[in-house]
Structures are given as C-alpha cells and as structure tokens.
Amino acid sequence: MPYRSILQREFDHQLREHVGDPLMYAPSQKLSVISEGKVLFRWSCGEDFEFFDLASLTKILFSAPLWVRLLQHSSLDVKDEARVYLPWWKNGDGVTVEQLLIHSSGLTWWKPFFKKIKEGSLQKRREQLIELLKKEVPENPGQVCMYSDLSLFYLGLIAEEVFQKSLMDLWLETKAQMGYESLHFQKANQLSHKKSSYAPTGFSEWREKELQGEVHDDNAWSFGGVAPHAGLFGGLEDLENYLLSMRKLSLGDPACALKPDFAQRFFQRKTPKSLGDFGYLFMKPTKGASSAGRFFDDSSFGHTGFTGTSIWYSPKKDLGVILLTNRVQLGVDLPHFKVYRPLVHDLVGQIVLGSEWGER
Template sequence: MEKRSKRNLLEELTKIISESLKNNVFSGCSIGYLNFEKGKAYQHTHHFGCTDRHEEGRRVDKATIYDLASLTKPLVTALSVMTLVEKGKLRLEDELGKYFNEIRSEIGMIRLSMLLSHSSGLPAHKPYYKVLAECQQSDRNEAIVRLICSENLVFQPGSNTLYSDLGFILLGCLLEKITKKSLADFWQEEIAQPMGLQKKLFFPGPGDLGSEVYAVTGVCNWSGKRLCGIVHDDNCRMLGGVAGHAGLFGTASGVLSLLENLLLQYRGIKKHPAYGADILREFLTKRSGSTWTYGFDTPSLGTSSSGRLFSATTVGHLGFTGTSFWLDIAKGLAIVLLTNRVLMGDDPAPIRRLRPLLHDTIMKYLTKDEDPIEQN
C-alpha cells in the first residue's frame, strides 16, 4: 500500500470518527486493520477520543483495553470447544444431556453443534442476574444452568436460527465441567498463551492493570461502580466476569493478532499446538441454511455491518458494547472496530450506521493492491 493512500485513509477515518465523537456515538474508539504485502502481514491501528465521556478519561491509545462483549463467543468459547473436539473430549453431535444429567426436558437433546450455530431454539437473552443475586457466588454457575434448562424453546432444535446468549452460557459451563478449570484459565493456557496474546486479550481479575487503561462502559445498576475493567453484561458480571457469552477484554492489536494467527493457521502457514488446520477450517465454514459458522457470523447479503466489499469467505462477530471484527479469509484482510458506545446510551442506530461506512472506507484502500499470502 502506498504511503499516500495510507495518509489519505487516515484523513478519511479521522473525518468519520470525529463526526461520531461530536455526535456522542462513543467517547473513544480504536480501529485496526490487517493486510498482506508481498506475503508479509502488516497491522495498522488508529486511536481516537478518550476512555471516558467529556475527556474525564485518558486519551485512547494502543494500550487502551476494551470490553469485547460477545466477541467472547467466537474468540474464546468456540475456539475452546474446537480444541476439546480436536482432543476427542467433545463431539459436535453430542447432546447436552450427556453432560448435564439434571436436564430432563427437550433441551437435553440439543446438540453442541446447534449451540455453536445458534440453531438450538433457546431464547436470545434473559435477565438471570436478578435471580443469581440471591445465590452464593459459588452456586451461580449451577443455578444458571438450571434456569436456562427450564426455559421453553422458541423452535424445534435445528429447525431455525436465533442468536442466543443462553446457548453460549451453557457452552461456557460445559467447558468448565469438562476441563475442571475456569473458562478463563483454560483459554489462556491452551489457546492465547501459545500465540503470545495473554497480555493483550484476557478476562480481568481484581489485580489486573490500572483502571485508567480501560474504556469505561457505564455504571453497574446494582453496585453503582463504574464499569471500568468490569464487564458490562449483567449476567456475566453476576457470574464473576467470566462466561461463555461475554467477559473477554482486549486491545485492538490483540484482536488483530488473534485474527492474523487464525488466518495463517487456516492456510497451513502456521501451526497451533492445541488444534489443527482441518478443524479450524470446519469451524469457519458457514453452516447450510444459515449465516453462522460454529461460533462466527458471516456477512448478510445487502445488509451486513461489514459493508459491501468483504468476500463470501468472511467471518466475524459484533459485540454489544460497540465492538466488532471481520476477517476475509480469501483476501487475507481483517478489520477491527473497538468502541465503548454503551457509555453514551442504549440506541444502537448510530453505530449501525457507522460500521458499514467505516468498513467500506478501509476496504477500498486495502483492496487496491492486493498481494497473495505466500503458501509453504
């Protein structure tokens, strides 16, 4: 990519994001993109605004850490399930009842593949935190499994698609049951650390870093604490900040680096000790009759937040806090947008308008002079 085009791209991004900051879409954001030139990967990140409203926080920079919200689903939970499938400890066709003996309803017949592809029939979301508040912290995982398994299904498992937090909460609980470790520890040890990402992507604990490096997402509605290094999702927060549907935090370069690793692993250029390229390809392949792979979304024709220029071999995900990523496997490109849009209000319309504009703006530059990835 020529230096002039990079400069022009930054000028366009600055114009777009300055308007968003002026309109209080978020207080700050980080944009990252990955492209390949002459077979080598290059990461670029740009940072705008502040970590809190009205410049009460510090300026956003490369060290700013965001609540990644539902990016946890593909990047943590799906990859963790994939690792256990690779090791033979889980099978995609396994039913939930095999692992949770207490399930006596038709929910016990839901297959793991259905949970991963949002075709289980479970409801999208329930405010379980209100009930969990009455339980001891150590009892809350078991309690939320019981609560989910008492729900009525929206449709017969496998017959339709409905994006569901509940399915990924169950997957997180299942992973902890099988590994006998917290989801955070298993993911860090098996997946993140071998890629050197443990300092860029993690589930925050009480002693992790200083609060000034986190983008603020609001105030806890029962404790009154600022959500700064504390997960925004109410159910996840009540579960201690670690769950299968939310809880991961990270930097823009951290998300980009994970996507770069996935791309190189997919193409057989790089290897991961916990899983192979074949199963990664399976997990990143769109399921028949759905926009979902196992844990990852794909662009919807004509209406995708990814814009108009990603190819059909693209996977990605959105996060409620104002985060997203899209990885174009065929073109060898990725774009990451991290914001704290929930700090400024509940209306999702402004970020919905921003996402496709931003992605198209970056993709026009990234696809000017494409270079194929060198295959070994």
C-alpha cells in the same frame, strides 16, 4: 511519507468526509487493518485507553479456540445431544452440540439471569446458573436460527464437563495456548489494572453506577466476571496477533497448537442463508446488512461485540479489520452506530482494495 501513514491519513480524510466528527459515534476508537500477513495501518481517535471491554468477541477469542481444542482432543461428536454431557437439562431433548455452536438450538437470545443470581464464589454462582438453565425449554431446535448468549452458557458447561476443569482454568490454558498478553477477565469483578486504563462503557441501571473496567454485560458480571460469552478486556495488539493466527489457519497452516482442518470447520458457513449466517461460533456476513459492509464476501468470518467492537477477516481478499470502540458510553440504544461500523469497513475496503464497492 511511509505507505502506512498515507493509508492512515487517507482513511481519516475519507471517514470525516462521510460522517463529520467520528467522535459522535464513540468517544474512543481504535482500528487496525491487516493484509498479506501484516498490519497495513492503524488509526485511532478520541481519548486513548489501553483496554476495551470486548463483549461478545469473547465468544471467538476464548470459546472458539477452546472448542477447537476440545474437538481435537476429545471423543465428543457435535451431533451428540447436549444432554449426553449435561444430563440435568431434562428440557433439552433433541438439542445437539452443533445446534448450540451455530445458534439453532431454539433457545431465546437472552435472559436477565443477573436479577436472580446472588453474589458468592464463582462455584456458587455457577450452581445458581445451572438451576436457571435447567428450566430453559428450546423451541423447534434445528428449524430456526437465533443468536443466543444462552447457547454459550451450555457450551461453557459442556467444556467444563469434558475437560473436568473450571471455566477459569480453561481460560488460563487458552490464554497461554493463544499467546495472549493483554486479554483478561476481571475475576470476581475485581480490577486487574488501573481503572484509568479502561475505556468507560456508560451507566449501568442495574448496578447504579458508571462502568469503567467492570464488564458491561450484566449476566457476565453476575457470573463473577468470567463467562464464555462476554467479559474479556484487551487491547489492539493481542487482537492483531489473534487475527493473524486465524489467517494462518484459514490458509491451512497450524497456529497456536490448533489444527487447520478443525479450525476451518468454525470459519465455514454451517447454516443455510435462509435460516441464518453462522459458522461454529463465528458470524458470517449477512447479505445486504452485514456489520462488515460490502467488501467482506461469504468466505469471511468474524464477530461483533455489543460495546462497539468487531473483528472480520476475508480469506478470499486477505483483508482483516479490527475495530475497538466504547460506543455504549453514549447510550446503548443509539441506532447510528449500525450505519457507522459497516461504513468504516467499506472505506477500508475501498482504500486497500482500490475499487469503489466490493463484490459479494
């Protein structure tokens, strides 16, 4: 039996030993494990779908490469105040670009802007968003860390200002640069592929319908389906290629026209552990409470998505795990997925690295 099949079968056996039926946690799941520059094994269960709502993985699949490119090719300094590029944000005194990148801007984590933004062209929706963002008042920037979707809204607008291009045009450039094939936004909330090819993501109270192929995040939907914080859909292969590119960059090799010295700034911890666990746009493992479990040490970087997605990579252990699920199909408030996701990573670490528990 091929080694890949042995690992896949062992993972499936161990997972079912620990949790019983994995489908209690999400009705569709795909897993890919990467080590030493190759896919070690894949695993899946439940109904098979080509595309998943990647949710906040958009932050590292789109916004992070975009911002690496921005820092490579512009005179922007992360110590600049955001108001240098967004002079209309009168309430943003003292907030730097870097604070937006590491979630220490003092902005709240989320607001239901979708209740105030009316339908229209992407440009009209953008103008409405700016009017809402003008009113945001950060609290104690630089002194606290709070994961914030709002930070990404400002970063997206800064990128548009620096490049003098729309967010959609910047996405198309990023897609070409990164070599993405399956990743896509649903521009103007219109399906790009057959509805049946998308993993469903449950009922939207705001839109009063079951979602399948329509972005789960209501703010991203209200922006017209294209956003810097959420909205991408895609499949496993593109995420594998992305992780392999990030691996190359972490080792000091160029990838996708991105320079390692710039990209590595995004992977490194930028916040004191007493404040939070962030690099530039990437998450870092939170000791004792990481979604990546116990094997992913402090060299690791990655991100999670609200719909039940995640990507994590440890340069120290040369181990990467991609998990795609539609856990929100079962409900958004079910707490048991917070236990399931780190367990999946722990079992992968145990099988691949050969020790019972990882060292942090």
